[in-house]
Amino acid sequence: MTTFADLGVDQDIIDALSARGIVDAFPIQEQTIPLSLPGQDIIGQAKTGTGKTFGFGIPIVQRLGIAPAPGVKALVVVPTRELAVQVYEDIDMLTSNRATSVVAIYGGKAYEGQIEQLRAGAQIVVGTPGRLIDLAGQRLLDLSHATEVVLDEADKMLDLGFLPDIEKIFQKLPTVRHTQLFSATMPGPIVALARRFMSGPIHIRASDPDEGIAQANIRHLVYRAHALNKDEVISRILQARGRGKTVIFTRTKRAAQKLVDELSDRGFNAGAVHGDMSQESRERSMAAFKAGKRDVLIATDVAARGIDVDDVTHVINHTIPDDEKSYLHRVGRTGRAGKTGIAVTFVDWEDLHKWALINRALDFGKPEPMETYSSSPHLYSDLDIPEGTKGRIATAPRTQSVRTQKAPARAADAAAEGEGGTKRRRRRRRADDSVGSSFEPAAASEDGEQPAEDAAEGTGVHDGAGREHRDGKPAVARRRRRRRSGAGSPTPGA
Structure with missing residues (x-):
């Protein structure tokens, strides 16, 4: 197996890889890194999962130097948000021993954090075409000094209709640059794109000797x-x-x-x-x-x-x-x-x-x-x-969650009932006060009825037998209630 030291990779990058347990290079890395480090344009063709990210990421990080000046010096364009996050994490790991900053630019997240990192001087940008064009159009992303450019998963960008966006991005890049294009397949439009925007690229196709179109393992x-x-x-x-x-x-x-x-x-x-x-x-x-x-x-x-x-x-x-x-x-x-x-x-x-x-x-x-x-x-x-x-x-x-959800619901219902009951009792107290009663009624039971013993002792608004209140005042409330209930006026002399 070929080690990264054999490929001429700097020791600090090797240390960062070793910390992740990565020591030996994959075939695509073994073939592309020695050519890309001096600045050769590369077309790398390999299936997903063969180490393409390190194949272009290592040359980018090493060519920028130990402490690059602030500002975007390298751009990696990817077709999807998930791939942007993945590539960002890998390249960020490669720079762990350097003063190089990496930022991921993609849709679905707030602008503020991404803009803040750009203004802080991030040197490597990994992004999706839409958000890159958006920020560049607002003059928040300056690509005029990005001399390291990578198009990853170019065939997927073709499938998603991103080629017109790619052309817009290339128009914002410097004329003299180091360009790498990686793709699992090479359809006609991708080949035309490479011819238009790359300078004398070398086409490298990496695959294991015993591997057919479907992986043998x-x-x-x-x-x-x-x-x-x-x-x-x-x-x-x-x-x-x-x-x-x-x-x-x-x-x-x-x-x-x-x-x-x-x-x-x-x-x-x-x-x-x-x-x-x-x-x-x-x-x-x-x-x-x-x-x-x-x-x-x-x-x-x-x-x-x-x-x-x-x-x-x-x-x-x-x-x-x-x-x-x-x-x-x-x-x-x-x-x-x-x-x-x-x-x-x-x-x-x-x-x-x-x-x-x-x-x-x-x-x-x-x-x-x-x-x-x-x-x-x-x-x-x-x-x-x-x-x-x-x-x-x-x-x-x-099933458990349904039970858990029902308990708070029942508690809320009980609280609502209690609140409603309190309101009802308050309304009854206000009615009693309006007739001058100095006594509050006993608490109602759950079905809204007064306790039987209270009714027997005549401690309510009236005792139902026509007697006067305990304070000696006439039981006016009784006659008014009887009129409201439709019982009619009392018989004279009764």
């Missing part, structure tokens, strides 16, 4: 499952022996949230990353997954670009992706950094034609997915699931 399992039984099957897969961090992909945001709720109810520690969540919620969920506080992450395709975690053991396709490129992108979350992984794909009856296309394109030799239910013996043997495993591992949190 990933075991692919394909099942035809019923939609109503799918959650139960997934719950049992999550209890397989050796199962570590797991990423589950869904087609829609609603399906992702529904699955999170379902798995949480079954006792699993699951989180989500999808477009209906706020940016801060997505970042918290991703951070919890990376830190191991949650071991199951449900995500949609758009939000998945930032899932760069080396210890993912299983990827589950809750719904089949649309094409082979999306399939490879999803399953590429596992089997990273030389480790093995398992990819499980569920194919609904109506999606069998999609699987036929993916199977043909990737040459899997699995034209007919095996019909599978939660009780199917081959499910247990394929994934090493212990016998007798059920789809629930703890008392449903939802």
